Amino acid sequence: MDNQQVDTLVRNLYQAVDNKDVDYLNTALSEHSRFRLGNYPEVTNKAKILEGNSQFFSSIESMKHTIDDIMFQGSVKTDSTRISCFGTVDYVRLDGSEYSAVFSTFLDVKNGLIEDYLVFADISGL
Template identity: 80%
Template sequence: MDIQQVDTLVRSLYQAVDNKDVDYLSNALSEQSRFRLGNYPEVTDKTQILEGNRQFFSSIEAMKHTIDNIVFQRSDQTDSTHISCFGTVDYVRLDGSDHAAVFSTFLDVKNGLISDYRVFADLSGL
């Protein structure tokens, strides 16, 4: 992947997340994926990953990610691209109140699909 492809992938992913678009996630994740959000346990079953995202999406009214930086590295050994990005996310809770948090995401992409998706953010305020 080149910088333009990486940028497009990250921005499309977060637009889909902000839209609570589980169908996009289903198409973006490989069948053998690993996912972790904050302090929640790691999940490796795609069906459970999608269900976990549905549950999280239903626990908030809305969210908006602002990406500050994207860094990537191509790995010839694993034929994958390692992507890191960070920024802020503004949440609207179900009661209408706001909460902001910083986040950092690590992605591994192979054959155009996300195989590893780890998001680090303090979600305790939600």
């Protein structure tokens, strides 16, 4: 993947997350994905990842990610790319109150699909 492809992947992913678009996640994740959000246990079953994201999306009114930087390294030999990005996420709780957190995300992408999706953020205030 080149700079533009990585940037597009990350921005499309976070636009989908901000839109609470589980269908997009279904197409972006490989069948053997691994997902972890904050201190929650990792999930390795794609159906459970989608279910968990859907449950999380319904627990908040909205969210908006601002990405400060994206970095990556790729391997032509294995057609894989390791991406890291960080920024701020602003949440609106169901009661209308607001909460912000910084986040870092690590993605492993192989053959165009996300295999590892690890998000580090303090969401305990939600």
